[in-house]
Each structure stands twice: as C-alpha cells, then as structure tokens.
Amino acid sequence: MRMLLKAAIVACLMGCALPARAQDSWQPVIDAARKEGKLVIYDMALGAPYFIAVLKSFEAKYGIPVESLDLRASELAERIRTEQSAGRYLGDVEMITSTMIEEQRQNGDFIEKLPDIPNARNLRPPFRATEYSVPVFVQPMGILINTRLVKDADIPVSWNDLTDPKWKGKILSDDMRPLGSGNTMFAILEHQMGADFNPKLAEQKPVFSRDMRNDARRVARGEFAIYVPQIFAFTSDLKGLPVKVVVPKEGAPYAQMELAVLKNAPHPNAARLFIQHFLSPESQLIYANAWMPPVVAGVAERANPDAQPFAEAKLIGPAKLAERSSMMALAKKLYP
Amino acid sequence: MALSVDDRVGEVGKAPVAAGLQVRLRRLQTGPTSRATALVVLVAVLGFLSVYPLSMLLYGSLHSTPPGMAGTFNLDGYQQVLTPESLLTLLNTIGISFAKTIPSVVLAVMLAWILARTDTPFRGTLEVLVTLPFFIPPILTAMAWGMLGNPQVGLLNQLYQWITGSTDSPINVYSYGGVVWHMMQYSVPFLFLLIVDAFRAMDPSLEEAARMCGASRWRTFRTVTLQLMLPALTSGAILSFIRGIENFESPLFFGTPAGIRVITTEIYDSINQRSPPQYQYATAASFVIMALLFLIVLLQWRLLRGRSFVTVSGKGYSPGVIKLGSWRWATFSFCVLFFVVTVVLPLGQLLIGSFFKFFGFYEWDMLTLDHYRNVFGSSEFWRGFRNTMLLGLIGATLTMVLGGAVAYISVRTKWRGRSLIDAMAWLPWMMPGIVLGVGFLWGFALLPHAIPIYGTIWALLLAYISLGTPLSVRVMSSAYAQLSYDLEECSRVHGASWLQTMWRIIIALAWPSFAVGWVLVFFGIMRELSASVLLYSVGSEVLSVVLLKLWANGNAEQVSVIGLMMMALVILFRWVQLRLLRPRVGAL
Incomplete structure (x- = not known):
C-alpha cells in the first residue's frame, strides 16, 4: 500500500x-x-x-x-x-x-x-x-496452480489442458452459474474454445465455490491443484505462497x-x-x-x-450483455 | 402421585393475575387518553420502522420493476416462487433449519440447566465462555472450519488418519452436515442466552413439590422445569428456526460446493448475481417465507394461549441449585467440550492466523505483527469502530426500550391493539436481511427531501432499531411473562406511583433480560451488513462495511484481528454484565 x-x-x-x-x-x-x-x-x-x-x-x-x-x-x-x-x-x-x-x-x-x-x-x-x-x-483472469501439486511438465498452457482427465476432481472454480467471474469465463471461453470446451470441462467435475479470495488460499494449502478463474490482481498479494498464475496461450478472459x-x-x-x-x-x-x-x-x-x-497479456472478451441470460442458462444445464 | 404442572402453575399464577389485572384496569381506566397516546405513538414508530419498508418490498413483489421505475403490476414474482424447483429449494431450507434447531435446542437446554441450576464448578466463567461462538463473525468461523474440516487437507481428518492409520477422511464440512454444524455454532449460544435467565429466575418450589410427590429428577425436569420454560423455549426455538431459514453464510460457504441450494442463496443470486437484479422474485420469495413463518408464530401463540408461566412472584426464594455430587465434573466437562469445539478450535485458528503473513501458512519466516499494525493504524478502521460503537450503544438502548414497551403492553396489559403492535414488531424478523436492506434503501430514499434521513447516520440507526426490535420484544416478553402481578399490585398498594412501580419492580426484575437482550442487539448491530452496505454514506462507514472491504481485498488476517477484538469486547461486556447482575439476581 x-x-x-x-x-x-x-x-x-x-x-x-x-x-x-x-x-x-x-x-x-x-x-x-x-x-x-x-x-x-x-x-x-x-x-x-x-x-x-x-x-x-x-x-x-x-x-x-x-x-x-x-x-x-x-x-x-x-x-x-x-x-x-x-x-x-x-x-x-x-x-x-x-x-x-x-x-x-x-x-x-x-x-x-x-x-x-x-x-x-x-x-x-x-x-x-x-x-x-x-x-x-x-480485470483479466487466468489459471491458478499449486506449484507443489502441479509439476512443471503438467502446467497447463492452454485452456484445453484443463480437460485432461488427470485433473478430474482437482479443480476448484468460482460458480459458473450465477453472474460473476465464473460465468464471465464460461461465456468468453464458450466462444473462444468452441462449443465442446465447456461440456468437457463439466466432465472434470470442478468443485464450485463463491469466495474468490479464500479459494486462492485453498489452492495454496493444497486442497485443490487448480483454481479458475484467477483474477491476476488477486494473486499479486500472495507472494511467498506456493501458487502461480498461468496465462493460457489463447489469452485471458476479462x-x-x-x-x-x-x-x-x-x-x-x-x-x-x-x-x-x-x-x-x-x-x-x-x-x-x-x-x-x-x-x-x-x-x-x-x-x-x-x-x-x-x-502485456493477451486478452479475450469481454462478455456480451445480449448473451448473458443464454450463457447463464447453458451453465445451469451443464452444471445442474 | 405426581403433580399436574398445569394445576401447579395455575395455582401460582391465577389468583395474582386476577387481582393484578383489576388494579391495572382501574389505573388504565383513569387514563384512557394517555393509553391511546401511547398506543398511537408506538403504532406510528413501528409503522415507520417495519411496515413502511415492508410495504415498499410488497410493492416490489407485485410490480414488474422496483419503486420509481415504470412498469406493470403482476404476479410473475410469486409464480416464479411457486415452481416445483423453487418449492424444492424451500423445502430443503426448512429441512436444514429443522435439522439445526432441534439439536440446538437440546444442547442449549442442557447447557442452561447445567449453568443455571446445578452446582457445576466455575459456572460463572463457563457461562461467558459457552456464549462466545455467537459473537464471532460467521465468515471467520467458516474460514476456520474450512481449514479444520475439509476432506483433502483438514486438520481434523489428518488427526484421524494419524491416529487410526487409515486413509479415509470422515469429516467433510462441505456437506449438509457441515451447513447444519456451522449454523449450530450460532444457534446454541443464541438459544442459551435467551433461555438461561428463565431457568435462573424460576421458583424452585415447583420442582421441589414435584420431587416431594415422588417424581424422579428426570420426570421433574420434563414435566415441571421444561414446561415452565415453554414461553422462553418456544420463543427461542422459533427465533432460531427463523434465523436458520434466513441464514446465508453457512449454505453459501459449505452448501454451494456440495450443490446444496437454499432459498437465501437463491434470493442473494437473484439480487446480486443476476443482471438486472430480479427484485420481483427476491421480494416475492421473501413474502412467501414470511407467510410460512407467520403460520409458525401463530402456532406458538395458540400453543401458549391461556396458560400462565409466572415463576417470579412476591414470595421470597433463592434460585435452587441442584447438587450433582461427583457428576458435577461430568457436566463441567460437557461445557468445556462445547467451548473447546466451538470456540477454541476455530478461534485458535484465527489467533494463530493473525500472527502469520498468510492465514493457514505457519512458517517461522512468515511470523508478523503487521496485521495488528495495519488494523490499529488505519483511520478507516477507527472511524468505522467509532460509528459502530455509537450506533451500537444508542441503537441497542433504544431498541431495548422500544422492545420493552411493546412487550409490556403485549404481555402485561389487555389493551385493545396490543396484538397489532406485537405483530408489527415481529415483521422485520421474518424477512431475510438481504431483502430488508433493499426495503430500507427504497423507503428512506423515497421519503420527502424535507425529512433528512437518507444518506445520514440516522438511516442506519433506524434500520438497526427495526432489525433488533423483534429480538428485544421476544426477550422482554419472556421476562415479563415470568413476573407475577402481585409484585406490581403490592408496590401500588404501598403507595408507589406507576412510574416508581415500573422502575422498582418491572424494570428492576426484568433487568437481567434487558441486559442480555442489549448485548444480543448490540452485537447484532456490530455484525449487520445487508442494510449497512446499502445505507451507509461517506463518513458513516460502520465496522461491518470495513470488514467487507478487507475481506473483498483478501485481507483475511486483518479480518481475524478485528474478529478477535470483537471477542475481547464480548468477554468484557459479559463480564461486566454478570458482575453487575449477579448481586441483583441474588437479591430477588
């Protein structure tokens, strides 16, 4: 400060x-x-x-x-x-x-x-x-990883890497159904990554939470290996903890x-x-x-x-107001 | 032959009731104007504090847009609430609240009985300790329990695995059990505070009579003690049940990850997580909840109607203490266990966490006093603290005075209109806080500009009084219900004026409950966020808004520091309160 x-x-x-x-x-x-x-x-x-x-x-x-x-x-x-x-x-x-x-x-x-x-x-x-x-x-968002649980070779470089079966049950996510960062990411990636991406991500059974600040720390403590979507700025004050923000090659939703x-x-x-x-x-x-x-x-x-x-991160987005309700409905369908 | 409780209660209560009633009726007949004035003033005050903001919300539930915007009247909001999906969520909410209220009542009764009626060692200290969990901000205990009981790296699971050598994780706070458990930590001490004075103030001759007639200790407890506690117990249980339905933090933190949906998180979503905010659905859902809760309150009134629960009468007695012998160490251990599980575990986490750079990461090089320095060096914190103290002291006092007046009229007079003011005082309690906050915003902003409330600290004060009054009325009603009319009558017969009687008898004897209610309301004000965040303005920030900002900026450690300070305040208040009250209670 x-x-x-x-x-x-x-x-x-x-x-x-x-x-x-x-x-x-x-x-x-x-x-x-x-x-x-x-x-x-x-x-x-x-x-x-x-x-x-x-x-x-x-x-x-x-x-x-x-x-x-x-x-x-x-x-x-x-x-x-x-x-x-x-x-x-x-x-x-x-x-x-x-x-x-x-x-x-x-x-x-x-x-x-x-x-x-x-x-x-x-x-x-x-x-x-x-x-x-x-x-x-x-406010761009990337992928937060626990550096002790995710080996260097396994660090995701693309949003698609999140759909690798090895991360099943190991992803914590901001709830994608209501309005908020989770849904913003969901909507932007629906366009950027194609219609297959979100259903595949849903198969990974990400655990939803609604407390972004505490969630990053849960990943740091090793409860989960990965957290999405991690707002970059929220990580700048976590220096010293075993976490790192990854900006996927496709870019960061914002x-x-x-x-x-x-x-x-x-x-x-x-x-x-x-x-x-x-x-x-x-x-x-x-x-x-x-x-x-x-x-x-x-x-x-x-x-x-x-x-x-x-x-200098590559940005993707922002989400469109006109699509908001349809995206919220789609998220609700994929995550009943 | 065992004693019939109704007979025994009736014997104690009926004769003085009849005589006292006559005295009061005579008095009131002499002053119909003052009675009417008192009623009109109370109706006006309660009307402004509760009916007015609620009427704004009622408008919101029936109109396609919030007040001040063009739209049409329709029932869309209610139709959305009555879909099978919403009804299932509502049933789920009721189920969770039941699941937490029943064990909470059992635990609270056990604790109250142990600490008020037995010779368990260190009762005074234990009484302060078991009430502490109620005063810890819920986000802090949620954070602490998230660390203690999460299935992956939770300390309790690690302890279990270390002891048993198993790889199982038996504890998972992200579940129905976790939601209920987190709620219980607040409802047990809350219920305890509401009923303990009723236990303490009870005439032991009733129990003695039952014992002399051959009833066992358990039967006496069940048929006399518990029955006499009915007004305090049912009031408390209903308040706790309602609070359970309106609880927001526990399902948000522990229910959402497990896919558990309750009505408050739905309402929160519809206001805070939809765009535009769905006020029509949120307010309609709140009114449906209100209607349900009203039915429960009606049930309580029916249940208690026509029965007398007078236990503090003109006859001298000292509260009886049951000698437990060596069992007193078992009861002592029970209280200590409760304290350890609900306070030491989570609070220990907070205390330790406040000295480390990051909460939950305990390494030597991360030890720091920075969080304390930052909190105590922050002008915003001190401004919030000053405003909160001011609002808390004035707000809690005014709320208790208003609640005391409403309760007096509703319990100790037969005035026409007393049910109306009682019901008016109840209303805000039956509306979830998130929605009620919006009602105050609409209500105060739409007042004529000549009434300078909006945007000032008074808006917060009025909202706090409205939010606290239902609790103060309940606390004072239970206290008055136990006071025999012969005391009032006796005072009047000996020449005391009405005011002197009020001061020396009614207020003096109800004072312990007044003090308990005051502390509950004070800390309710300290924690209130939903209305505060919508009504505060620059300069009138309160502590809960400061906490929200700290939390939103990831300063969990500073939030812990403030949480610990609140704990210190609670211990101080409770200590002073018990210190001041003990001699008075003993002198009854």
Missing part, C-alpha cells in the same frame, strides 16, 4: 502527459473543478489499494478531496437507480463494469454523455470510449471497468478531471503494477518486471 502511494506521488511529480497547448485549454476545467470543491465517486473497488492510490494521487495533484462510496456491483447500480428515482443526485461519477453500464443505458438515463476527455485519445486497441463511458482498467458521469452530477468538472486523471499514464501505471493490463498506450512497457507478463 505504502509503495503504491509512493509510486502515485512520484508519478504525479512526473507531471501530466498533456502537451502545453492542451494544458492551456484544459486549465479552465481544472479551475472549475477546484471551485466545485470535491468529487463523489460511486465505485465497486471495495477499498482496493491500487484504487485508493489513484484517488490519493488525484487529491495530491489537484487539491480536490474525493469521497468514495464503495459498494458491490448490483448494490451500486440499485443505489444509483433509487437515488435518481427519488430525485437525489449525490454522486458525480461511477466506476462499474461495461455490461452494467450497457444495462443502465437500457433501463433509463442514469448517466450523462461523456464529456471530451483528452487522455481518452490515448486508449490502445481494442479499448475505446463510447458515447457515455470510457474504459479505465480491465471484465472491463468503465467510468461514466452520473446524471445531474453536482460536481461535473471534478468528474471530468477525475476521468482524465484515471487515464493518465501515472494512474495507469499504478494499475499495471498491480498486474492489470493498462488501457492506454505506452504504459505496459514501464511496469515493474514482475508485472510485465500480466501487463
């Missing part, structure tokens, strides 16, 4: 990546944001240290205090919906998955059109801003987190400034060092050596 903060402050001192002319035209936004006095962000980071490091760097750089309301995804969406239905506009900006934003758009006008964000022009493919939101980080300005935001300029800040190389570097591939160009190569393989 302390290291992250230091990194954030050093990164701040490095200055903003904007050229001088752009900075001139951007200065009124900074002034207006400062005049607004604060920023209220609704997010689903639940106090993640890298997220807090970005908030601190924003506060240090602009002197604008940030209030963060941390909630789980569905509670976040419902809180925003209820507040706005009651005419209470308290939040400025939300950070939530791309599919949730798509859904919010279908259900009503909870978010404003995205204002011009200069740093959004620096997004690297396949990431791009939409009319209403902009990707700010991604969920995409986006920022959007909430309707009637009381501090719209602060919201705009914050989005700009989150897409700055210094903020992106904080995320890259926590093993999450950056969404802007020119950052992955600057990540710490241990974070490099993850910062």
